[in-house]
Amino acid sequence: xxxxxxxxxxxxxxxxxxxxxxxxxxxxxxxxxxxxxxxxxxxxxxxxxxxxxxxxxxxxxxxxxxxxxxxxxxxxxxxxxxxxxxxxxxxxxxxxxxxxxxxxxxxxxxxxxxxxxxxxxxxxxxxxxxxxxxxxxxxxxxxxxxxxxxxxxxxxxxxxxxxxxxxxxxxxxxxxxxxxxxxxxxxxxxxxxxxxxxxxxxxxxxxxxxxxxxxxxxxxxxxxxxxxxxxxxxxxxxxxxxxxxxxxxxxxxxxxxxxxxxxxxxxxxxxx
Amino acid sequence: xxxxxxxxxxxxxxxxxxxxxxxxxxxxxxxxxxxxxxxxxxxxxxxxxxxxxxxxxxxxxxxxxxxxxxxxxxxxxxxxxxxxxxxxxxxxxxxxxxxxxxxxxxxxxxxxxxxxxxxxxxxxxxxxxxxxxxxxxxxxxxxxxxxxxxxxxxxxxxxxxxxxxxxxxxxxxxxxxxxxxxxxxxxxxxxxxxxxxxxxxxxxxxxxxxxxxxxxxxxxxxxxxxxxxxxxxxxxxxxxxxxxxxxxxxxxxxxxxxxxxxxxxxxxxxxxxx
Numbered sequence: 001x002x003x004x005x006x007x008x009x010x011x012x013x014x015x016x017x018x019x020x021x022x023x024x025x026x027x028x029x030x031x032x033x034x035x036x037x038x039x040x041x042x043x044x045x046x047x048x049x050x051x052x053x054x055x056x057x058x059x060x061x062x063x064x065x066x067x068x069x070x071x072x073x074x075x076x077x078x079x080x081x082x083x084x085x086x087x088x089x090x091x092x093x094x095x096x097x098x099x100x101x102x103x104x105x106x107x108x109x110x111x112x113x114x115x116x117x118x119x120x121x122x123x124x125x126x127x128x129x130x131x132x133x134x135x136x137x138x139x140x141x142x143x144x145x146x147x148x149x150x151x152x153x154x155x156x157x158x159x160x161x162x163x164x165x166x167x168x169x170x171x172x173x174x175x176x177x178x179x180x181x182x183x184x185x186x187x188x189x190x191x192x193x194x195x196x197x198x199x200x201x202x203x204x205x206x207x208x209x210x211x212x213x214x215x216x217x218x219x220x221x222x223x224x225x226x227x228x229x230x231x232x233x234x235x236x237x238x239x240x241x242x243x244x245x246x247x248x249x250x251x252x253x254x255x256x257x258x259x260x261x262x263x264x265x266x267x268x269x270x271x272x
Numbered sequence: 273x274x275x276x277x278x279x280x281x282x283x284x285x286x287x288x289x290x291x292x293x294x295x296x297x298x299x300x301x302x303x304x305x306x307x308x309x310x311x312x313x314x315x316x317x318x319x320x321x322x323x324x325x326x327x328x329x330x331x332x333x334x335x336x337x338x339x340x341x342x343x344x345x346x347x348x349x350x351x352x353x354x355x356x357x358x359x360x361x362x363x364x365x366x367x368x369x370x371x372x373x374x375x376x377x378x379x380x381x382x383x384x385x386x387x388x389x390x391x392x393x394x395x396x397x398x399x400x401x402x403x404x405x406x407x408x409x410x411x412x413x414x415x416x417x418x419x420x421x422x423x424x425x426x427x428x429x430x431x432x433x434x435x436x437x438x439x440x441x442x443x444x445x446x447x448x449x450x451x452x453x454x455x456x457x458x459x460x461x462x463x464x465x466x467x468x469x470x471x472x473x474x475x476x477x478x479x480x481x482x483x484x485x486x487x488x489x490x491x492x493x494x495x496x497x498x499x500x501x502x503x504x505x506x507x508x509x510x511x512x513x514x515x516x517x518x519x520x521x522x523x524x525x526x527x528x529x530x531x532x533x534x535x536x537x538x539x540x541x542x543x544x545x546x
Contacts, residue, residue: 268327
C-alpha cells in the first residue's frame with residue numbers, strides 16, 4: 001500500500017503506543033496509567049522514561065539531573081538566554097521568550113546540534129576502536145575530515161568549569177568507570193598531547209555519561225533539551241522587572257556598516 | 273571600556289542629532305529606505321534587495337512575486353497551517369501560532385528543509401539530466417550527527433502523490449513562463465523524466481527550490497524565504513479557527529496499542545479549560 005491509499009488508512013485516527021488521554025477517565029503514558037502506576041515518579045524520572053521507555057538507577061538519575069543543573073546559567077549575555085531576556089525587555093510573554101530561547105539552543109557551536117555531534121562521534125569512535133582501530137588515528141581522521149570534534153573546544157573560552165564538579169558527583173555515585181566516559185577523557189588527552197589545544201566540553205562528557213547509561217544519540221538529544229531551562233526564566237524576569245527596553249540598548253554608533261556605498265534607487269535594475 | 277559593535281553589510285543608520293538611539297536615516301544596501309525606497313519600490317522589490325543586496329530586474333521581481341503568491345497559503349490541510357490552527361483554536365498567542373507554523377513548516381517533509389535540500393541539489397546537479405537521474409535513484413542516508421532527521425523521500429517530490437497536481441503544474445508553468453533563469457524552464461521541460469527517476473510526482477517545494485535557485489538565492493536564504501513566505505496562510509487560518517472555536521475543530525479518535533486498562537476507546541472533545 002502506498003500513496004493516497006496509505007494516507008486514507010490514517011484519516012481521523014491516532015494509532016499510538018506513546019499514550020493517550022481519555023477525558024474525565026484517565027491518562028496513559030507509554031503503556032502505564034499515569035495517575036496510578038506512575039504516580040510516584042519524580043517529574044525528571046517521568047521525562048526520561050517518556051524518552052527511553054526505561055527506568056534509571058537512583059545514581060544515574062542523580063548524575064543525569066546534575067547534567068542539567070550544572071549548565072543552567074542565568075546570564076542574559078548568553079545568546080539563548082538573551083532571547084528570553086530581550087523578550088522580557090520588549091514586554092513579550094514569558095512562554096514565548098523562554099520557548100524561543102530553548103529553540104535557539106539547538107545551535108551548531110553550542111547546545112543541541114553540537115551535543116548531537118559529540119554523541120555521534122563517541123559512538124562512532126568506540127565502534128572503530130572495538131573493530132581494532134587506534135583511537136589516535138580515529139581522532140586524527142575526524143579532525144582532517146571535519147576540522148573539529150564534537151564535544152571538544154568551546155566558543156569564547158577553552159576550559160569548561162562544569163566538568164570538575166560533575167566528575168566529583170560521578171565518582172560519588174560510583175559511575176566513573178563507564179566505557180564512553182573513559183573514551184571521552186582519552187580523546188581529550190590525545191587532543192592535548194598532540195597540540196590541538198581542544199579540551200573536553202560539557203557536550204562530550206554529558207554525551208559520554210548518557211551513552212554509558214544506555215541512551216542512544218537520539219535519546220540523549222531529547223534528554224538534554226531542557227538543560228538550559230532553569231537559567232532562562234531569571235533572565236526574562238529580571239529584564240521584565242526593569243523599565244521597558246533597558247536591556248542591551250544599542251545606539252546607532254554601535255552599528256558598523258561595511259556594505260556598498262550609498263546609491264539611488266532610480267538607477268537600479270528594476271527601471272530597466 | 274571599549275564599546276562593542278555590530279557589523280553589517282546590509283544596514284546603515286545615522287543617529288538623530290539629539291538621540292543616539294534613534295535613527296535619522298536608514299540605508300539598505302546603499303539605498304535610502306525611508307527617503308527613497310518608500311514610495312518607489314514595491315514590497316517584493318525590497319524583499320529581493322534585502323536578501324540579494326541588489327535591486328531585482330523586472331523578471332526577478334515578477335518571479336519572486338509569483339512565488340510569494342504560490343506559497344502564501346498552502347491551505348488548512350497543510351501540516352504547518354494545521355499547527356498554527358492548533359494555536360488559534362485554543363486561544364494561544366498570535367506569536368505562538370506562527371511559531372508553531374514555523375516549527376512544523378521547517379521540516380524536510382514538505383517544509384523549508386526540503387527546499388534547502390532541493391536547492392543544494394540544484395547547486396550540484398544544475399540542468400544535467402543524467403546527474404539528476406543518477407542521484408534520484410540513490411538511497412538517502414542518515415546522518416546521526418545531524419539534528420535534522422534523514423529525509424524519507426527525494427527533495428522536491430511528493431511522497432504520497434499519484435501524479436503532479438494541478439496547482440503544482442499551474443505554478444510551474446506560470447513561473448517558468450516568466451523566463452527568469454534556466455532551472456524552472458528546464459524543470460518544466462524535463463519534469464516527466466525526473467518524476468520517472470524519483471518514482472514520485474513533483475511537489476510545490478520542488479518548484480519553489482527551482483524558483484529560488486533561479487533568483488540566485490543560496491539554500492540558506494531559500495530556506496528562510498520559504499519559512500516566512502508561507503506564514504500569511506498560517507496566520508489567517510489560525511485566526512479563523514479561533515473564531516470558529518474548538519467545538520468545530522477535529523480532535524480525532526485514538527487507538528491505543530498498549531492500553532493497560534482498555535475500558536474506553538472513545539475520544540470526545542476535551543473541555544476548553546482542561
